[in-house]
Amino acid sequence: MNAPVQTAEAREIALAGMGVSRLRKEDARFIQGKGNYVDDIKMAGMLHMDIVRSPIAHGRIVKINKEKALAIPGVHAVLTADDLKPLKLHWMPTLAGDVAAVLADQKVHFQMQEVAIVIADDRYIAADAVEAVEVEYEELPVVLDPYAALLPDAPVLREDLAGKTEGAHGKREHHNHIFTWDAGDKSAADAAFDNAEVKVSQHMHYPRVHPCPLETCGCVASFDPIKGELTTFITSQAPHVVRTVVSMLSGIPESKVRIVSPDIGGGFGNKVGIYPGYVCAIVASIVLGRPVKWVEDRIENISSTAFARDYHMDGEIAATADGKITGLRVNVVADHGAFDACADPTKFPAGMFHICSGSYDIPAAYCSVKGVYTNKAPGGVAYRCSFRVTEAVYLVERMVDVLAQKLGMDKAEIREKNFIKKEQFPYTSAFGFEYDSGDYHTALKKVLDAVDYPALRVEQAAKRADPNSPTLMGIGLVTFTEVVGAGPSKMCDILGVGMFDSCEIRIHPTGSALARMGTITQGQGHQTTYAQIIATELGIPSEVIQVEEGDTSTAPYGLGTYGSRSTPVAGAAIAMAARKIHAKAKKIAAHMLEVNENDLDWEVDRFKVKGDDAKFKTMAEVAWQAYHQAPPGMEPGLEAVHYYDPPNFTFPFGIYLCVVDIDRATGETKIRRFYALDDCGTRINPMIIEGQIHGGLTEGFAVAMGQQMPFDAQGNLLGNTLMDYFLPTFVETPHWETDHTVTPSPHHPIGAKGVAESPHVGSIPTFTSAMVDAFAHLGMTHMDMPHNAFRVWKQLKAHGQNL
Numbered sequence: 001m002n003a004p005v006q007t008a009e010a011r012e013i014a015l016a017g018m019g020v021s022r023l024r025k026e027d028a029r030f031i032q033g034k035g036n037y038v039d040d041i042k043m044a045g046m047l048h049m050d051i052v053r054s055p056i057a058h059g060r061i062v063k064i065n066k067e068k069a070l071a072i073p074g075v076h077a078v079l080t081a082d083d084l085k086p087l088k089l090h091w092m093p094t095l096a097g098d099v100a101a102v103l104a105d106q107k108v109h110f111q112m113q114e115v116a117i118v119i120a121d122d123r124y125i126a127a128d129a130v131e132a133v134e135v136e137y138e139e140l141p142v143v144l145d146p147y148a149a150l151l152p153d154a155p156v157l158r159e160d161l162a163g164k165t166e167g168a169h170g171k172r173e174h175h176n177h178i179f180t181w182d183a184g185d186k187s188a189a190d191a192a193f194d195n196a197e198v199k200v201s202q203h204m205h206y207p208r209v210h211p212c213p214l215e216t217c218g219c220v221a222s223f224d225p226i227k228g229e230l231t232t233f234i235t236s237q238a239p240h241v242v243r244t245v246v247s248m249l250s251g252i253p254e255s256k257v258r259i260v261s262p263d264i265g266g267g268f269g270n271k272v273g274i275y276p277g278y279v280c281a282i283v284a285s286i287v288l289g290r291p292v293k294w295v296e297d298r299i300e301n302i303s304s305t306a307f308a309r310d311y312h313m314d315g316e317i318a319a320t321a322d323g324k325i326t327g328l329r330v331n332v333v334a335d336h337g338a339f340d341a342c343a344d345p346t347k348f349p350a351g352m353f354h355i356c357s358g359s360y361d362i363p364a365a366y367c368s369v370k371g372v373y374t375n376k377a378p379g380g381v382a383y384r385c386s387f388r389v390t391e392a393v394y395l396v397e398r399m400v401d402v403l404a405q406k407l408g409m410d411k412a413e414i415r416e417k418n419f420i421k422k423e424q425f426p427y428t429s430a431f432g433f434e435y436d437s438g439d440y441h442t443a444l445k446k447v448l449d450a451v452d453y454p455a456l457r458v459e460q461a462a463k464r465a466d467p468n469s470p471t472l473m474g475i476g477l478v479t480f481t482e483v484v485g486a487g488p489s490k491m492c493d494i495l496g497v498g499m500f501d502s503c504e505i506r507i508h509p510t511g512s513a514l515a516r517m518g519t520i521t522q523g524q525g526h527q528t529t530y531a532q533i534i535a536t537e538l539g540i541p542s543e544v545i546q547v548e549e550g551d552t553s554t555a556p557y558g559l560g561t562y563g564s565r566s567t568p569v570a571g572a573a574i575a576m577a578a579r580k581i582h583a584k585a586k587k588i589a590a591h592m593l594e595v596n597e598n599d600l601d602w603e604v605d606r607f608k609v610k611g612d613d614a615k616f617k618t619m620a621e622v623a624w625q626a627y628h629q630a631p632p633g634m635e636p637g638l639e640a641v642h643y644y645d646p647p648n649f650t651f652p653f654g655i656y657l658c659v660v661d662i663d664r665a666t667g668e669t670k671i672r673r674f675y676a677l678d679d680c681g682t683r684i685n686p687m688i689i690e691g692q693i694h695g696g697l698t699e700g701f702a703v704a705m706g707q708q709m710p711f712d713a714q715g716n717l718l719g720n721t722l723m724d725y726f727l728p729t730f731v732e733t734p735h736w737e738t739d740h741t742v743t744p745s746p747h748h749p750i751g752a753k754g755v756a757e758s759p760h761v762g763s764i765p766t767f768t769s770a771m772v773d774a775f776a777h778l779g780m781t782h783m784d785m786p787h788n789a790f791r792v793w794k795q796l797k798a799h800g801q802n803l
Contacts, residue, residue: 011604016543017536018750021687025543026527035263038218041233043291046220047076049281050126050294052116052133053304054108057375057715058140058157061106064116065134074121075129076288079280081105089283091160092249095273095494096349097168098178098340099160100378102276108137109157109338110377111715112303114276119284119292142715146312146335146372149176157338157373168340169349178340178371183354183431189366192327196318202402205784206391208310208335208376208709210302211383212727213522215265217305218295219278221285230286231258234278237267238560239520241494243552245274246282261550267522268699269381272343272562273306302720306343306379307709310335311391315399323407323414328430330356330367330395335374342380343562344387345492345499351387352483354431358396359440359481359653360418365430375715384699384760386484386563393480397765401772402781411477411769412453416444419479426746433483435651436745436753438679440479443741447655447677450739456659464777470665470803472796476658476770480762484754485568485650494559500645501565502556503573505534505581507638509627511620512544515577518558519570520550524756525688526566530574532684533750537578538585539605539619556641564652564754567684568745573644575749580640584626588638589617591631650745650753654678656766662774664803667793669705669771671734676763680755681744689755690738696759697736702728703760704767706786726786775799 016022029035066078081103084090091099104115116133120126141155148154156162156175165172169179193199219234230252236242239259247254264271281294296305311334318327334350336342344351350369357365382388404414419440420427427435447453456475463469489498502518515534519526527547535542549555558570582602589607590597593615600607607622609615617625626638659673676697683689706726710718719725744751764785771787772780778799796802 008604015535015539015541015605017532018682018684020532021685022528022532022542024525024528024688025531026525037215037263037265038220038233038235039295041220041293043220043222046291046293047119047121047288048123048126049284049292050118050123050130051114051277051300052118052130052135053300054104054111054113054115056108056137056139057111057142059108059137060140061104061108061115062136062138068134069118069129069132072125072129072132074125075118077119077284078116078129078133079284080116084283087283089249089279092274092279094339094341096340096342096344097346100339100341102279107159110375111717112300112377113338117280117284119288142375142713144374144376144711144715146333146374149372149374150174157375176373178336178373179349180368180370181349182366182368184366185364185430186366188364189327189329192364193316193318193329196326197321198319198406199316200399200402200406201314201316202399202782203314204395204398204782206309206311206313206394207785208307209383209703209707210307210709210725211268211270211381212302212725213266213268213270216296216298216301217271217275217277218293219281220291220293221282222291223285223289225289228252229256229258230282231260232282233260233262235264235271236261237271237520237522237562239550239552240518240557241497241560242274244495244497249279250282250286259552261520264520264522267562268384269308269343269562270305272381272560273341275305298722299720302725303717304377306341306381307337307377308379308381308383309391313391313395315395317399317403319403323403323409323417325360325362325403325418326364328357328362328365332367332369334369334371334380335376336371336380337374337376337378339378340371341378343382345486346494346496347491348387351382353388353392355389355433355481355483356392356396357429357431358393359420359479360396361420361424362430376711382563384696385757386482386486389482390761390764393761394765397478397480397769398782401769405776405781412444412448415477415479416441434648435481436648436747437743438481438651438653439741439743440653443653443655443677443679444479446739446741447657447675451657451673451675471661471663472774472801474660474662474770474772474774476660476766476768476773478656478762478766478769479653481651481653482564482758482761483649483651484564484757485646486563486565487649488647489645497559498645499559500643501558501569501573502641502643503570503577504556504641505577505639507540507581507623509624511540511623513540513546515545515547515574516555517547517549517570518556519561519566521561524561524566524692525685529567529684529688533571533574534578537575538582556643564757567752568650568748568754569644569646571752572646572749573642576644577640577642580642581638584638585619585622587634588622588625588631592617592622592625647747650681650748652678652680652753652755652758654758654762656762658766658770660770660774662792664796664801667789667796669787669789669792673737674734675737675739676759677739677741678755678758679741679743680758681742681748681753682751683740683742684752692756693738693759694736696756697763698728698733700760700763701734701767702726704764704785704787706788708786
């Protein structure tokens with residue numbers, strides 16, 4: 001036998017708790033192909049569903065002929081909106097307070113909208129039947145530009161809202177207007193501009209992109225007519241919210257609805273909302289009394305599930321002549337597509353966009369966001385960010401670059417000049433956010449020193465002076481502050497449910513543990529990192545701690561995983577539940593050691609009598625005592641539940657620097673160097689953090705350098721396959737250099753802030769900053785994404801830089 005572990009250091013290593021780069025517990029089954037995804041679910045008598053989708057972007061439905069489809073052997077049903085009307089399920093509420101058509105009711109609003117569903121014995125028969133459904137359309141004018149949608153003579157896109165002057169978020173100003181939301185102090189901002197020595201402005205478009213997770217959306221719905229119970233396996237980032245919505249829509253008591261999110265192949269915000277396919281599969285199972293599976297294909301996923309971004313932004317900065325920012329104004333027109341189906345907290349129709357003052361001490365700021373309907377697929381999800389933070393960071397960082405260029409200042413100098421200082425934290429921004437902690441100056445210096453920033457500028461100057469240089473060199477620099485950890489129920493809710501999260505921990509008699517969470521992993525490594533938090537808090541090896549998520553029948557109610565809220569909210573719930581257990585365990589240990597609680601110290605995995613290291617009880621020994629012979633008057637067992645409602649958001653930050661070389665002959669861009677420093681507060685598993693950062697940077701590279709969702713004049717999406725939509729492989733992905741500082745959150749139980757969204761949020765404006773910087777000496781102030789070779793070549797040509 002091995003010698004017993006005695007030293008505190010050795011016992012700390014054995015725990016593999018917080019701060020340890022331990023291997024992911026869940027990877028073994030994934031790399032062996034033993035994951036359990038929705039499409040792996042098979043049930044006796046299961047039927048398959050496919051969807052008839054509109055080939056046009058806007059039109060009236062004249063007639064639907066089901067006869068040929070129903071005549072195909074193996075087809076059980078073809079359902080349209082008319083079939084759902086008796087159940088009042090032809091429309092459904094969205095998370096944004098709007099309603100969306102489950103199946104098109106009298107007219108279609110975007111290409112690939114759901115028009116009818118087919119239920120058949122297998123998916124091949126269902127696909128054949130979809131082709132056999134005949135739909136006659138009367139085409140209507142298509143509106144794709146949100147500015148055009150607000151013109152007085154623009155077609156009425158949402159006829160179901162005709163005559164309604166009030167929306168979910170206030171007065172509607174136009175028949176295609178959804179909301180106008182603002183934040184900040186307009187009068188103070190206007191005054192800052194009236195008195196400004198320097199003013200700059202810039203229009204920019206953050207184009208529509210798609211999260212495009214590896215696994216598409218799908219579900220398997222199974223209704224038991226005898227018990228009146230509904231079980232649905234679903235690709236959802238928020239299974240408890242889905243259960244609540246399903247109960248509200250179906251009338252089935254929530255106690256009889258079970259939602260299970262098994263393994264999920266990526267989410268990135270795309271799997272937060274409720275899609276018509278889910279509702280239709282559930283309805284079909286209720287109607288037919290058999291399980292029904294629906295799994296969309298890639299074209300359906302890109303074409304119809306929730307997009308991200310599509311913000312048309314006008315930014316203005318007021319400043320002194322020496323570069324001190326005195327005011328910020330932002331006006332946004334947001335293209336929300338055919339229905340307002342954004343996944344944002346109820347009170348914030350534009351999400352957390354008002355973080356757009358960034359990392360800067362700006363005394364006066366105001367922003368206004370106007371939501372607009374167009375003939376595009378609905379959505380507006382937080383694609384690897386927290387509720388529109390990516391657009392906000394992009395806006396302010398581009399504007400700071402524009403100001404620096406106007407004043408002839410270096411982009412590092414102007415950022416350092418305007419940073420919130422370390423001693424100013426906690427800092428209340430002009431938009432009312434209370435930043436918990438930060439040290440931007442230290443992080444900036446660390447990055448500039450690491451890359452030898454002065455030498456890069458010298459090299460760039462030499463290349464600019466050489467007319468025969470084959471490349472243009474650009475240096476991008478971005479500082480970002482996120483607002484994550486949604487969130488405090490006093491500020492954030494979804495459909496009226498506060499955005500707390502939860503944890504239940506059970507310590508077994510032999511010292512192992514089970515933790516059940518209200519979140520759901522989509523690849524973040526929750527089973528590993530959550531266990532590490534418990535290991536550190538309770539002195540139980542993380543290897544013997546099991547973490548369960550995604551089953552509403554066993555997990556405590558939680559608001560799910562998105563917007564980098566797992567560690568800031570659920571991680572805190574874990575720590576607090578563990579501390580409840582720790583407090584009880586201390587009482588038991590004191591009883592076992594025949595001392596007062598105050599006479600005990602905690603060391604790694606045991607309670608020790610102060611001054612006598614030989615007298616101790618390990619957590620494993622305490623666990624056995626809790627079930628074997630608890631102290632008199634104490635309830636047996638060792639378990640706890642905690643619902644954590646955070647007092648504030650958390651504010652991770654970072655400094656990113658990118659160097660690009662643009663071939664003057666072809667427009668091809670090489671990412672020579674990308675240096676990313678992140679501060680996410682307390683680091684739980686550095687290896688998993690590195691993996692999350694690499695993944696987020698790669699997605700940011702895809703968005704900035706190639707991803708686009710182009711539409712023709714008729715509303716046809718021209719890039720809805722992976723032959724057209726850019727997903728970088730190992731070949732295209734740059735080399736990433738990562739670094740960190742640690743500034744713990746003062747209000748979080750373990751000081752953690754969240755990290756998974758940060759690399760996506762910060763990298764995208766960094767790439768654009770570098771691309772514009774390559775042209776800055778030629779007078780360019782901004783370049784809209786994506787920065788693919790053809791678009792860059794056109795810029796080279798326009799500026800006379802072709803070789």
